[in-house]
Amino acid sequence: MDQYDCLNKAQLSFEYLHTNSTTHTFLFGALAELIDNSRDAGARNLDIYTCKDPSLRGGFYLTFLDDGCGMHYDDVFNVIVFGKSAKRHAPDSNQIGQYGNGLKSGAMRIANDFILFTKKDNIGTCLFLSRSFHQEEHISQVICPMPCFDLRTQQAIQNTDFQQLNGTRTYTFDKAKHELEMHLIKKYSPFKTMDELFKQFNLITTPTGTLIVLYNVKLTDTGESELNIKTDPYDILIDSRNRQSLFDDDDNIPLEYRSLRAYACILYYEPRMRITIQRRRVITKKLPHTLYKPRQYQFKSTRFKTRSEQEIKKCEKELESLEERKREADSQVHHLQQTIGVTTSLEERARLRKLQISAAELKDLTIRLRNGLARKKSEMSTTKTLTFIYGLNIQNRAGDGVFVYNCGRLIKMYEKLGQPNKKTV
Template sequence: MAAQGDRGVPLSTLCPKYLHANSTSHTWPFSAIAELIDNAYDPDVNAKQFWIDKIVVKKQDCLSFMDNGYGLDKDKIHKMLSFGYSDKTPVKGVKPIGMYGNGFKSGSMRLGRDAIVFSKSKSVSCVGMLSQTYLEEIGANQIIVPIVCFERKEKKNVREEHKASLQDILRYSPFNKPEEIQAEIDGISSKTGTRIIIWNLRSTSSKPSEFDFERDRYDIRIPSEFDETMKDAAPKPGPSQVTKSNIPESVSSLRAYCSILYLKPRMQIIVRGQKVKSQLIAKTLAFVRKDHYKPTFLPKRIPITFGYNTRSKDQYGIMLYHKNRLIKAYERVGCQLKANNKGVGVIGIIECFFLEPTHNKQSFDETDKYRKTMNSIPRSDRIKTG
């Protein structure tokens, strides 16, 4: 029977199958990881550091994400595991990237079937689980999220209302004893912070994981085979062929992607124990010129930086950021789409705060504003390329 509202009107419910359907917006696995980074980066969490690692839990490869932000209480972790709850607001002029209250769900479920969240705030420690395997095992017809909270001063005491959740977490997660749960909470190295562990990682037809953890011990890579995932993520190079030389390293290397993820980084990202060196792209360009875009729908001009890529002339195009976060990388425009050498090697950088990102934050809504912007900014042929 359908759940009823206050006046007897049926409430909409959410089927567990939605977890997978929702995750498919991320055709590229790094965009899913970026959602988890954004959550720590936003001012309501205000993490200074974010760790990404591959770990093994009971002989099973897992992904681990940890921040040293403010941590979560019961209400916040419940909203994190629910859909559409986003009450983020600017803090000291810093605007949050998250808007839809969906990033953790779409991102984590894209990377694996199951996720568990451990968090420490000033007053309470919380554990929550979002697991497709669990929902299938219990035959759930709605999404259920077990949540357990511990008072920081009384680590072992569990309230009666949380005992059923603890029982399910111990049974269906890789952590089968209360001591193991507590060890993971204690493993958060800072006084406050959050750690996410994802298991049952997505596999490919030929490999147990879509990631290559072996090629570089300090990186997480997409395997070198030029598969459909990389084709979707690669920039569109116009009429020329897509070759390995003009696919940016950021498409297949998480370390390289994280280095350009934010226009002006405020948080240190550590991938597999080694700090990511952020690339301030504008400072790496030669023959730099400043330009402006003045759309009719805005009262002021938007600055654009153009320059020549001294590292690789095969990687070029426009870098489009929104609220400091990279949305589209190496997007070819204007003369760069034609079968000639004009604009080759030229990079443009623009902060598109006036556009709306798509659900997966890998493009912008195809609005009239977006089309006008893309048609108006191709000035790359003005830059000296030799």
Template sequence: MPAAMAGGTGGAGGGGGRALDCRSFWKAGAFESASAPSREFHDALVAGDFDRARVHPKFLHTNATSHKWAFGAIAELLDNAVDEICNGATFIKVDKSVNLKDNSTMLVFQDDGGGMDPEGVRRCMSLGFSTKKSKKTIGQYGNGFKTSTMRLGADAIVFTRANRGSNVTLSIGLLSYTFLRRTMKDDIVVPMLDFKIQDGHIVPLVYGSQGDWDSSLKIILEWSPFSSKEELLQQFKDIVSHGTKDILLRDQDKASGGVTKAQKEIVQQHISHRLRFSLRAYTSILYLKKFENFQIILRGKPVEQIRIADELKFKKLVTYKPQVAHDSQVVSVKVDVGFAKEAPVLGIFGMNVYHKNRLIMPFWKVLQEGSSRGRSVVGVLEANFIEPAHDKQDFERTPLFIRLEAKLRQIILDYWKEKCHLIGYQPVDPQLRSQYKAALKDSGNPGPKSQQKASTSRRTGGHTSNLLPETYDDTEVIGLTANGSGSRVRSFGQAQENSMEPVGLDENSVDIGSEGALDPYIMEKLSEENIGLFTRREELRQRDTQLRQTVGELEQQLAETKKKCAQLADDLRIRKSQQQQQPPYI
């Protein structure tokens, strides 16, 4: 093992300055303590260096699998750039690139945020250390970078440039599962290199010994896509003032998936389907508020943000007051609820739950599938009073969350009861139902008042015109109590087993436009037809009931007749036998 890989003494022998030679992944953020050795376990025992737990590289894999969905992992890297808006970030670019060493595909994420200084990049590489203290940031757990990069590829290299006062630093960190596994490491080692700009020149920043620095360089050159120090430094060329570039190595075979015929068909469908395979579709709804001065750029093309709430018709605003703990601030959650604009043709439904501006649960089906109630009802809310799970694809299943689920169910059902006739369903309310039927009868065609009202709303857009505020109290529904720098990352190397899905960066698969939307006139026609069909269905149901009644009565008559018949047959048989027993009259 090269000296620098041992890394144990480097931190302490840092030549006066603060030791930053923390190449052990697990304690990259522990700057104050002497950096620990990554000698063989036996050596550690002999040396009495037994004062810390070790983190096996397999732990990286364990963490990587916390992201079941590749897009969920990508979102973590987007979040890190979005969290840099407060430090001046104006974009995050996501691109494919090629590893010239073996022609494999790489994913590149680059932002122009504040970047990371040598200390920051070590925090970034540490598990569970987050620099984010603000209540507004999406990041909070200190894991997103590690879990997502290891989910997307087996190896990641970070290039980051930071301006802190008059200090301009460039740092490189390599988190390589391939390197750790192939060299049979039993501890996680993250080689890092730092430079500073001095008098216009790039000068190495050596915190440990020169030997450690050279060794880190050697490992990075051996296990990254870059073959020389100059090639590494080239990566900073497009990080002009500050920012971060993450490069993730991918499995080329799986990455080149493209768009299948079946996928293309789905592309025509609603965003609730497309977001599962189109990164552009997913990122278009990933953040609740539209950015003022920030763009997500996928393969050179900015993502057009979509506010799901703006896409709803017959929209209603419901205010929900969850019973949070007594000492916390009273929160009030606004839930936008409405019909998907394609309703009733498309029956998609579900709640989109955001947390601190970030989509956690897209089109969450709080109602059971299969029932027509709630069909096409879509909702949007920002639930900051509950905590997301670590993969930010779900929420912690706390009593508060369960109460929210029950409340959302109620909101959907109430909405359905009030408005389902507007998309052609029979009203649930009996009074409304008889009015509706009378209207249908009077007009002699499927164009009753309620329908005309619906049509008008549709023509005028039907979005804000139907906004009706309403307040719900959080009653006990189910009996539970409530309680000038920047960076760039690259991913490269073999993807972890079963970890790569086509990310859908292909332009065709990622576009979201209005072409999927139906012409309002056709929608209107379809709705009219739908109402006609429902009326017909109701008539047929009644006839069906009558017929069943008749069949029942006839079956009863038949049974009685059969009984009589049997009795007669018995009588006849008895008489016949009596006749046979009497002597013949001569």
């Protein structure tokens, strides 16, 4: 483990990667997390496709390629830190992702490993997160190599925190760290050479964008991939044997539960992103426009308290835990400052600098969470609106039920609901 001390580490344990991924009981829901990230990044185009690779578990890897805003090194660093998503504090409240958790939970539900390539201002940054690496090396702390390159010269650049002043990091280049990062990526990823690695950056043909590769996909009890890419060359399906909890046979299963293409078609209330699956475009549609004689009803109330109160209690517990961690980090910094005094030892100063950066990060997170809690409390008394749209599905009379959209994204479909319980409102 000591040999990896210089590498970036996520603020979570290895066991939590699995626990976090199990929040997705519906396989397409995990894929939707990655689609949401592209939409939130302002992408106009998203390509989802598979590439065959017999050396990998499942025999292929799954790729998401978008032309969104891309990320700088700092942004990529924040991806691996829970609760440090810039989207959570963005003025655009219609963004779907808020906590920076969707990439990790969604990717880890689909596959054992993923590698991310992102491009912005001619700088390419790579993020590598591999459970295979952690299992083979018996490592409990999550280590995330993050090499960074100037794409014009293909030379490695900034990769090590130097100092943090007024909330802004500066970086220096650590050759030993970079070589270790590249060693791990070449050993545990599908891309074994620098040429193969830069080919992935070259797939991002727009000035900004992101490419995510999921590999070593999850298998069923029969040894087949959970994602079926053989039956339909232009779609990604869920094998019926992996859907026993829903229905017994495909004839009784709505197409959106079986086909990623059908699911992506109605995933957003206001489709504004061109999605292609297996090189063929998805024809998106607004669900209300498919209904016969739709009617709309808006219900306004200040009584949607139960969920808000739950969110506030959860946020208060997180804040209490974070403040305790911040106090402990500050104590460690003060203790080390008193211990080392005016020593000129580079090792001690490097240790102090790491602790100071960690304490500054925790302070920043605490301020963000406290502001978020204050915002939630102020919104408790504001009037909220629920929009109900009713209509007849005359194209498929069996396809009835309630479809629920939150922030414009489908979260439930084909629900059969009874009379609402006023106590839960």
